[in-house]
Amino acid sequence: MLTALTNRDVGHLFRLVRQYAGVSQTRIGVAVGFSQGKVSEYMKGKAQVTALDVFDRIAEGLGMPDPARMTLGLAPRVITGTPLASAPIPARDGTPASRLPSVEQVDRLVATPRQPDDIPAGDVLALAWIVGRLDSPVDRRTMLLLAAGLTAEAATSAAAPWERLTRALAGPQDLDEDTVERLEARTIGLHRLEYELPASALYQGLTSHLNELSALLQGAPGRFRRRLAATAGEAATLASWVAWDLKKPAQSVAFDRVSALAAKESGHPIIQACTYAYKAYALEGRLALDAVRQAQQFLPEQGDDATRAWLLCLEAEQLAGLGDPQAIERLRQAEEAFDRARPHRERAWTRFLDEGRMAAFQLSTHVRLGDEAHVVSATQRALGSIDQNTDQKRTAIVYTDVAQAQFQIGDSTAGVTYARRALESAQRTESTWGLQHLGTIEKALADQRDHGAYELLGDLISKRRALGSSPA
Known part of the structure; x- marks a missing residue:
């Protein structure tokens, strides 16, 4: 650390912080006012810090004690027990370093x-x-x-x-x-x-x-x-x-x-592809399929594979809902496009697409086809994508499809359990889309005779009435 500070080698400094404090690049960036990518560049030696105000911001963000600050060539914060009076050092984005959370503060924030x-x-x-x-x-x-x-x-x-x-x-x-x-x-x-x-x-x-x-x-x-x-x-x-x-x-x-x-x-023009894809979520049946196919017309011949994979998955879902076996071929094409895709580098709207979301599309398609041979494995894969860090809107959709899968294979108890979880997730995020998707299992719930299913059906219908008529 003394060597890193003496040489003003910020990349070396960040590597040591990550190695010995267990702090990720993202959390270092939050503390010192850099993006995760910029932290990575410093750690790889692709960029160097030369500006004094940036060194000061790094020292502030990492909570360096005065001996470390002085080794870095900065003034100490305290002289003879009296804090130094100094103006906040602005970050490149205008955020004063004194107001950026330190690594220690970030650790405390995780708890609550x-x-x-x-x-x-x-x-x-x-x-x-x-x-x-x-x-x-x-x-x-x-x-x-x-x-x-x-x-x-x-x-x-x-x-x-x-x-x-x-x-x-x-x-x-x-x-x-x-x-x-x-x-x-x-x-x-x-x-x-x-x-x-x-x-x-x-x-x-x-x-x-x-x-x-x-x-x-x-x-x-x-x-x-x-x-x-x-x-x-x-x-x-x-x-x-x-x-x-x-x-x-x-x-x-x-x-x-x-x-x-x-x-x-x-x-x-691909912006229009996103517009029509969102429209498809608000429609049903043939109208939804038409919206997806309109979206595909705005795709370039090559590239934008994350958007391509998303649209192919949506087409597979709609074809499956219409009983068309071509849905399986669309899923295969979607997987091929996803293998080529870079969702976090392509478009603002493609960041959501990952292995978990692809698993959810697979499950939804097999459930709509009534393909019990693949429903069990697809269910396991989709559930494996859900943890405490999964976005709640996805959770509502996955749990709805899992519930429908359980009803298809005859496990009504599990079906009611997952349907209840889906409703809770949809309510938590006030998701109209999630509540609308829950309508696909209202008929299955209505066919059940136990009290839990009856109570859940009543809750679901009361929530969905705000959106329009219930299909049950």
Whole structure:
């Protein structure tokens, strides 16, 4: 450590922290105000720190004692027992180092994290921006950890750059690369948060984000306009889906128009593929299949394999629901596309696609086909993808399909148990999609004669009545 500090070798320093304190790259980044990717670059020697203010921020974030600070070439924090009076060192993103949680604070936050529905609406944009800068997949535990770190003071300091940005960017001459990158990161973060946050908590942040993008697009220089249009389109597709989840059909349609215009302006027609894929979730039967196939028309001939795999899985589900055995071939094609895909590098909306979600699609397809020969193995694979870090919206869908699988093979007790878990997960995230999917097992529940099934059916119908008529 003395060698690392004397040589001002931040990569060596981070490697030692990771090795001996068991701290991940993500948690180091949270503490010192870097993305996980930037921490990785320093650790691999691909980048070096030279600025004094950055060294000071690292020392602050890691909670270095004065002897370590002095070895690094920084002034001590305490002289003759009196704290030094100094202004906070701003991070590149504007967050003072004194307000970033230290490694020790992050450890304490893990023990008592806030739940997603406890996050104030004003914190959503700050959280989205932080999550969007992380290069690695963000599981439920990491998201809760970051949310826990957003105390009122920290959230204010993280949000302040955006407020200053809105005031400062009165003209296109003030738009720069750093600003565009921040907006792109925040769009990615909003898509990631959709897996965990209730729609009501996400909607206000999304609309504020789109308002900022709209203001910046007016008169933006050509070198930035297409990028801003693309990120606006990616945000609008999500806003349309969230508006539908909140039963705001007029707003959903309006956001669809925005995404279509943004797709044309940006030269990224694949944005429309995402729009139609979301539409398919809100439809049933042949209409849903038509929406998926419309989405596939916007795919390029090569590349974007994560979106391709997602659309093939959706097509497999809809074909299976119509009793078409071609569903199995679509699943095979989806797996091939997924093997080539890089979900965390392709599009803002593809971050959700992983082995667990692919397992859920497999289960749903085999259940809809009534293929008992494969239902058991598909059930095991899907359940294996669920743990405490799994997003609750996925959990609601998987548990519904598992419940239907159990009813198909004659285990009604297990079917009722998983259906109850699905309902609890859907309620926890206020997921209209999850509650709608639960409608697929209402008939199976109605055929049961035990009290647990009867009680669950009553609860489910009462929740679904808010969405429209029940199929049971």
